[in-house]
Every structure is written in structure tokens, then in C-alpha cells.
Amino acid sequence: MGTKARSRKVQLILNGKVAGNDALRTAVAQQRAVGHSIEVRVTLGKGDARRFVTEAGELDLLVAAGGDGTLNEVVRGLMALSTDARPVLGVVPLGTANDFATGCDIPRDPHEALALCMEGEGVPIDVGKANEHWFLNAASVGFGAEVTATTPPELKRLLGPAAYTVMGAILAMNPHQYHGRLILPDREITGSGPVAIVGNGRQTGGGMQVAPRARIDDGLLDVLVVRHIPPMALLTAARELQELSADGEYISYWQTPWAEVYPDESIPVNLDGEPVQFSSVRYEAVPRAIRLIVPPNCPLLSATAK
Template identity: 85%
Template sequence: GTANDFATGCGIPPDPEEALALCMEREGVPIDLGKANKRWFLNAASIGFGAEVTANTPSELKRLLGHAAYTLMAAILGTNLRHHQGRLILPDREIAGRGPVAIVGNGRQTGGGVQVAPRAHIDDGLLDVLVVREIPAMALLAAARELQELSPDGEYISYWQTPWAEVRTEEAIPVNLDGEPVRFSSVRYEAVPRAIRLIVPPNCPLLSATVK
């Protein structure tokens, strides 16, 4: 994609000749894919604000500025940040709430290097779910601490690792699947273990320690 997030997260060289040499030298390893209803994704699904940024960034601006185009659009759209009411259903809990953004990650980063799912591995059979709820101005410091801790029990920011998650909202909201804009009011995200084989560098940070 524009920001090359998944390849960067895997440590794949940006230089085409180096990437080709990697393909010639190594064999593919099995990795997971994510599924959103019947749609597949490799890196991440961004729900709400992040998806709006992607959907509203013109192609001409991306060609001109690269991934910096997303930063510009985020600044523009952030002045009118929209919150969505919905429910998150996990294997062991169900949560209702209101907030601007959620991320379901197979990979770790989106938006040009932003680590939205820092504990994710592409071979663990799990998706990493980050949810940001509505944060009052007086709670910004508490939310910042929760962003560092990434606990499942955060009041404003929560993080889970799960084989599946369902999101249900009152209306269809924007979702970005690896850069492709869609809209869902009800969606089930699932990790599909060992779905494809991928050539990655030695000690790829997105592989679990047992298979490096």
C-alpha cells in the first residue's frame, strides 16, 4: 500500500533488488490471515476514524505526499471527530460503548508506521484488538497511561488478543481492510491460522519466537 506497512513490519527490504534476493534465498513460512465476514485482510482492519481518513484521502494527494497524505487528512478530519456507538463481542465478554476508533490487527502497524497492535504476531492464530473509547479532556493522562499498558480492562483504551471478535453498530460505519474502504454494521473478524505461506527475512519481528 501507500505506506508499505505490512512489508515494513515484517522487515522486508524496501529496495526491490534486495527483496528479490530475499525471495531467492529463503522459503515461505505459514502465516495467518484475517477475515472480516467474507472479506480477507493481511495486515489490519481499521474501524471508524482511521477508515474515514483512508477513504477520504485523494489518490492524487497520496501520489504527491506518500503516507504523509494520511497525516494531513487526519489533521483535517480530526477537527470534526465522530464517535460511534456499538458493541464488541469477544469469546469471554461483551462490551457496549462509544468511541472514535478500533483496530483489529494481524500485523502491527498502519498509517505509515503507527504501532496499533504492538503485540501482534502473524503466526499465533490470534487477532489483536485495540479499542479507543470516548476520552474526556480531563482523562487524557489516564488514557495515555492505558495506551502504554494496553490492558484488557482499561477504562478508555483496551487491548485484547483473541481468535475472533464481533463488532455491531447502530449504523454502517467505515472500515478499512488493508487500505480498501468498506462499511459494516455487523462484522465478525476471525484469525485464519496458517492460511498462506510468506517469505520473510531471518528473525522477522512478526513471527513468534518458536518459529524464527
């Protein structure tokens, strides 16, 4: 496949905060040494990555080298292009959390990740939309990132380490309860409690599996709703977190092509790490919006989902 690979036009967009990464520099040099042509553009500030995408012209492969924020900016740039003009996307994870890349099993080692980009095949995946904003991984509301001291350790035995971490984050959520309506294709719910997660990917907050059934090519978003959990209901809520039923009293979970939220007041939403504010929001999955290079056994693809 050498001839085909060497004929590809490749641009790598690198977050300026990690521009001194020696491992990436060596990996790029190695790929160039075997005949690949890679142009590197380094971001200096917010918006640069998106602009680089729109300025790139015709490309065969675009590589986002950075964290979840860099990846989000690149995806926003891709979605500003016509469908036919969007190049295949590869990822070299260089951020702190790298939630989306980790969920896809993309290697953290820059040499391995860049080799995957150069040798892999792009597969069609979905992109999430929140009003006119784009997200690749997840939209979250008031979601804490730490297990609090009020999370009983005995729940760890019941839930296991991964779900225990999620429960701790739920209990650490902003205590402010947003009242309003959640509309799904088959139901409308009125009450208090934030829509904690709308996921295209599975994890956020540095590895928390908040949408464990999510797949990036199923045309659906995974919606996790959390209501106020009184101390006496912790065990019930823990069981609901295991079951992920649509009808949980404290924790509910749906897979849906779209969801609309109409809060009584403006709500802060985090889109792949980018804070925005919505007075109302329609979330939807845009199926097969971009092509992404992932490992052959990527757990977020329907054919290989774990």
C-alpha cells in the first residue's frame, strides 16, 4: 500500500501547547523518511484549528494532534465543509483526558497513533449537534469529575470500580436542580434534574464510562438523566445505574436520534470541554457525518462493540 499512501496529501494540526512533544516530532520525521508528505500547522489560540481546516483545501487525510478540545475544533471545521469535501480524520491524542480517543482505543503513543493514521482506513461515524454547535464525544450538564467523600465505599463492591466512579461524579454534581421539559421521540418528561450526559462517545471526565452503550456509528445519542438522589435512595440509584433503564426513578437512560430540552432557566452545557449556555437545546445525531481512522477492533463501532 506504499504507493497509495505516499500519494496522499496530509495535514497535521497540532495544538501549540504541546508543540514541543519530542515523540510526535520523531514520529512525523519517521513518516516523512519513508516517503509520506505531512504538513504541520501549529495552533496559537482558540479558533486556529477550525480555521486551519477550512483553509486546508483538498486533503486526503487530516490529523488532529492534541486533546479533546483540539479534536472538537477540528470537527467543527470539518462540519463547515460540504460532505464531499471533508477529508478522512485521524487522531494523535496529546491532551490530558483524551476521552474520545481513549474510548476508541486509539493508541496514546504518538508513534503508534500516527502510524495508525497513515495506514488505517476511515470509517463513517456520527457527529452530535446541539443547536448550531457540534460535538464528537459528549455534552454534559453539571457533571462532577471527582468521587466525593459522601460516596459509600460499599457501593464499590456492588457497582465495580468503573460505575462507582460514575456514581461518585453524579453525587458531586452541581446541587442546582434545573426544572423543565425533556422531549424524546416517544415521550415527554417534565420535572427537576439535569440531563447529565448526551453522549456520542462513551466516556468523559478523564475516563468515566457515562454512556456505556454508546456507539459512534449507530445514528443515536445516549441520554443519561439524573434526578436528585436522597441519601436513603443511594442503593436504589446504584441499581438503576447498573440497569440503565428508561424508567428509573433516579437515573434513566435512553438511546435516541434526538432529544430536546426546555429548561425554565438558561443552562450551562459542556460540549467536549467547551462551555456554552442554552435557554433551550435540541440535541441530534448526524449519521455518517465524517470518516474517522480507528483501530480495527474499535469498541465504539457497531460491528466490534464490546
